[in-house]
Amino acid sequence: MFDLVLIKVLFGTLLLASSSAVVGVFSFLKGESLVGDAIAHALLPGVVLAFILGEGRHPGYLIIGALTAGLIAHYGIAFIEQRTKLKSDTAVSLVLSTFFGFGILLMSYVQRTGQGQQAGLERFLLGKAAAITMMDLYVFMGLALLLLLGVALFYKGFQLMTFNEDFAAAIGLPTGLIRFAFTVLTVLAVTVGIQTVGVVLMAALLITPSAAARSWTSSLPRMLLLAALFASAAALGGTFISATLPKMPTGPWIVLVLGFFGFSSLILAPEKGWLARRKRATSNRNKTQRENLLKLLYGAEERAGEPVAMTADAMVDAREAHYEGLTMTLRNLKKEFLVVERPDGFALTDMGRSEGRRVVRLHRLWELYLTERLGMAADHIHPQAETMEHVITPEIEALIVKELGNPEVDPHQSPIPYEED
Amino acid sequence: MGKSIEVHNLTVSYHSKPVLWDVDFELPKGKIIGVVGPNGSGKTTMLKTVMGLMKPDSGYTEIFGQPLDKVRERVSYVPQRESVDWDFPADVMDVVLMGRYRKNNLFKRITKEDRRIATEALEKVNLLEFADRQISQLSGGQQQRVFIARSLAQQADIYLMDEPFVGVDAATEDAILKLLRDMKNEGKTVVIVHHDLQTANEYFDWIVLLNTRLVAAGPKEQVFTKELLQEAYGGRLTVLSKLGDLISDTEFPLREPDFKEDQPQD
Structure with a gap:
């Protein structure tokens, strides 16, 4: 055969x-x-x-x-x-x-x-x-x-x-x-x-294999190899299709297969691909939601001076947040032992409290940084801090704390809660 | 002591418009030298002409008293960081190894010795732990240090750097400065294109002030005076820029065809 x-x-x-x-x-x-x-x-x-x-x-x-x-x-x-x-x-x-x-x-x-x-x-x-x-x-x-x-x-x-x-x-x-x-x-x-x-x-034969290969690697030798592989696979596929189907030209089929590789690479590529970026967006959204819930519970405890519990409805009211994903986020928090469910609602565990404290701390630190370093007015800084509290890494946090000289309170005179050891 | 770079009557144009007019100076060896001037004053053009990347309309340059081609292996060049596409598929080590490329090893494989020298260079700029990092993932300061490491890997005697302090963080700036001083202590010459007057006085021993023409060149105490700085930063000479436009518009040659350059005697 x-x-x-x-x-x-x-x-x-x-x-x-x-x-x-x-x-x-x-x-x-x-x-x-x-x-x-x-x-x-x-x-x-x-x-x-x-x-x-x-x-x-x-x-x-x-x-x-x-x-x-x-x-x-x-x-x-x-x-x-x-x-x-x-x-x-x-x-x-x-x-x-x-x-x-x-x-x-x-x-x-x-x-x-x-x-x-x-x-x-x-x-x-x-x-x-x-x-x-x-x-x-x-x-x-x-x-x-x-x-x-x-x-x-x-x-x-x-x-x-x-x-x-x-x-x-x-x-x-x-x-x-x-x-x-x-x-x-x-x-x-x-x-x-x-x-x-x-x-x-x-x-198409010159460029598409490169475009596809670049999505998968950042090493030139590997890129050369991958481009050759994509082109070979497309050539084989295209030749095979045009040999099987009657009166089908080879070239267009090879190019179509290559195009398929090119576009799927753009979608599937790690980090820069469409799918990876969507995943990242989702994960950012989830991170924001879970950290906001922990911050909310921490804030409630701070005001009450003792551990409190909140129902899902109360959370939505307090944050003017939407229900979308709330149940799932709460379930995940429970699974990670950050909150416990009690008859009167959800309450922080020690671990959850520490995490909530971290988010509040970052929020207040960033507000202080904005007023001290960027000269912003105290009534303008809250929305900025709402985002940055989810972005700042421990490394950057350490830099901010050092630069501001271990500050005690934020611009609104709320205490900056450090971890007690 | 001897001269490191000599620039003789250099006129260079870009798109047939002169950007350097009859520039003439000599630089000493073993100093950190700043080429300073406002934006568009021809600093980069000067450096590129010394490196043979642009052809002068008239005049010539020498390094260590010889044409560039005879001393190429003793000369290292650090282009502007933004002149390359950092999305290029390469890691830090790949780029530093480029400093080991030579005309006579173009078709040969990279040797163990090349790797050893590149590793040492990375160590000097504190980037050894980043050797396998993709260059697209580096910060501006790290990219600049990669370029400097590549240049160190050339093991040259004179280093020409184009704006190495642009867009780097304070830590990188300190690291580069310390490195420059170490290089000077080893007897190397460093020539740096720099646009920031604030720091120029602190960084350099010797300064060339340019603004499409030479304003002054000499030890910084002599050059860093109010009058000279005002002259360099007080705008271009109206006559020169009008004449330049005219030459560009009429595509007039800058030297008559039978003009003989005084070439250096070998």
Whole structure:
């Protein structure tokens, strides 16, 4: 069932996709995601010319044609940026559209002269892995390996040039050579990549794996590996889908799978992802509610001078708070032995009292800090302190106490309750 | 004693508008030197030109009496903290190790010795415990110390730092100052671009006062006078800024094509 050809095509696709993705990581980090797109579009006239001149599609001609067009486009963009006042995105669009238009023109010329092989040409627009011949496959696999080696060889240079180009130049690295190497690798990556997804969708293969990978890691080597993995998985998935379903192009499917990875990464990523941020928001809300309840009970005890109990209704009245989540918060507080439920309502345990005291202390300390250090009037500080009492960490608390010289009372002359030991 | 940096008749433009006019001075070795002036006075441009990052329209600079390329390994550069994207995927150690990169080890792996030197540098700026921390999670002061550690890892003789005191907390400021004094005691030269007059007198031994032209350069007692400070901070010379606009608008070359620079004799 697994014939050799299919395995070779799959393996080839895997290499092609991952090598483009690895090169794309640096474009992504440089904030030059669009440059890859421009180069991809700009390759079209080079590829078509190579097709005409090479009377067919020998991969050697294709690579030379693509490399030439790609380099001209790249240096064209750089030239326009340097010599005119056009912004970089304008220069990129200008080159992209002109080259691509020229490429399409050449393509329709080939089609009209009826060389009969335009089916082979069209695959450069949208990609078609299945149309790859064994000859192509070997050549492009070789190129893909070269790309991976190139990135490994230039790793330090690319890393430093992307992070801090001035420093690279200041320590005397050959920045011209590194930049040239990167351009050649990008053009080659695009040449390799358009075999699978085509010119139009190439940007996705360069950039989406990086965007997905960046969500999961903050280490450059791991990011390179992850980007390669995402691209490979998408290439395999896309090839498989288009091979299974009749008349389905490979490129769009690969790009769709990649897009799926990209968007799900944005949602699921730890810390920065949408889900993690929602969770954090919920947990902040819960923390605020539980600390407010403990503060409320502590305040009631402070006024009464003895332990008191409050019913849930009384809590809502006192804080003008809403019922939402109140029962659950109380249940959690009970579970953590911060409050006990008595017949007449909820009362603080020793542990809960200490926690409530901490919140009140932070509130009053922050009010004092605002009046002392920020020169705010005493009648303006309460709302600020209502938030900060939930934010201030023990470390910052220690700083405030030290800076204010162990204060005894807040601006409203209420005592600042320290822990008795 | 000898000179650390010499700047000869330096004119530099940005977008074909001169931002430094015929600046000429020499700096001593083994001192903490401040390059001081108001915003937009060309301090950073001066530093970048000395580091070969900007091409002068005329004039030249030398370090230890030689062109930069001959002494590069003895020169360390700390760019402005805000000139890089701190969201870059790297940890503190990765960045400090960049100080060990050289032209001749570009294609080689990082060695144990490089790691040892980087670790030492991190220790000097009190960031060793943060070695594995993502750089995006650092405070401004910590980021600045990472940059200084990277610079220390270069083991140079002269350090050029662009605004290392901007946006750092008091503790970092003290730590940097102490470090600078230690470096000076080891005979190193430190040149610092600095915009804050309040602290300049306290930090530096020697001061270069700039405001698109050289106002004064010398020991701080001689330069930090009311008259000179007023001259530096009293706005730009109207003639210079009008002329600069004119040159920029007409794209007029700053030297005639056949003009021969007095180049240093090797």
